[in-house]
Amino acid sequence: xxxxxxxxxxxxxxxxxxxxxxxPARGLWCVPVDGALYVxxxxxxxxLAGLAGAGTAEVTxxxxxxxxxxxxxxxxxxxxxxxxxxxxxxxxxxxxRLNAPVPTDRLVERWAMDCTLxxxxxxxxxxxxxxxDLPDGSLAEPPRETPAARPTRKPFRLHxxxxxxx
Numbered sequence: 001x002x003x004x005x006x007x008x009x010x011x012x013x014x015x016x017x018x019x020x021x022x023x024p025a026r027g028l029w030c031v032p033v034d035g036a037l038y039v040x041x042x043x044x045x046x047x048l049a050g051l052a053g054a055g056t057a058e059v060t061x062x063x064x065x066x067x068x069x070x071x072x073x074x075x076x077x078x079x080x081x082x083x084x085x086x087x088x089x090x091x092x093x094x095x096x097r098l099n100a101p102v103p104t105d106r107l108v109e110r111w112a113m114d115c116t117l118x119x120x121x122x123x124x125x126x127x128x129x130x131x132x133d134l135p136d137g138s139l140a141e142p143p144r145e146t147p148a149a150r151p152t153r154k155p156f157r158l159h160x161x162x163x164x165x166x
Contacts, residue, residue, distance in 0.1 A: 006122050009061040009070050013037060017060040018074075018120070020050040024141055025060060031093045035121065038079070038093050042115030044101075052078060052116040059120055073126025077119045081112035090117055 010032050016039070019025040026048045030037040037059070041048050051057060060071040079086050090111060094104040102110070111117060122128075 003122070003128070005070050006072050006128060007035060009063075010035060010037060010122075012064075013061050015062075016120070017062070018048060018051065019058040019060075020048060020054045023050065024144075025058070029096075029098070030120070031089075031096045033089055033092060037074075037120040038089055039118050039120065040093060040097075040111055040115050041118065042111070044110070045115050051076065051118055056123060056126070057120060071129040073123040073128075074120040075123045075126075077121070079117040079119055081117075085119075086112075086117065089119075093117065 013030055013032050015027050016030045016037055017025040018028050018039070026046075028039045028041070028046050028048060030039045032038075039048075039051070040046070041051055054076045057074050057076050058071060059074045060068055063069045079089060081090075090108045091104060094100070094107045094111070097104075097107060100107050
């Protein structure tokens, strides 16, 4: 049952929450191809520290309404530029890239030089956690520290409000 859930979730995935070595999960856009998810990380693309060199990762997929439906262990494999898999999959992934700054063929060329295309496929012996076994809590992480700050100001008033004293 759980393998079927993972397969169906992969087919419909557009975003996967991926965690490497127990670190915080990051939402990564992904493209499903032949039962695996492909993600691009690197310069000018999404970032996830350690994914390019990882052997496994934990992947969480959510349903149409945002609820988590399955968490599974993925085998991570880097797709090498120039090999048959790269030549087949990279243009498909490039075609799905939203707001691409350049045409797909130039995007794929840039990825070959500056980025990593990773294949996330279900591990043979990895644990799969489905809906009934998921924890009740949200598991939301507190906001990450950031140097960005916005000062709060008093509300703007167009004119002075006068009060009658009498």
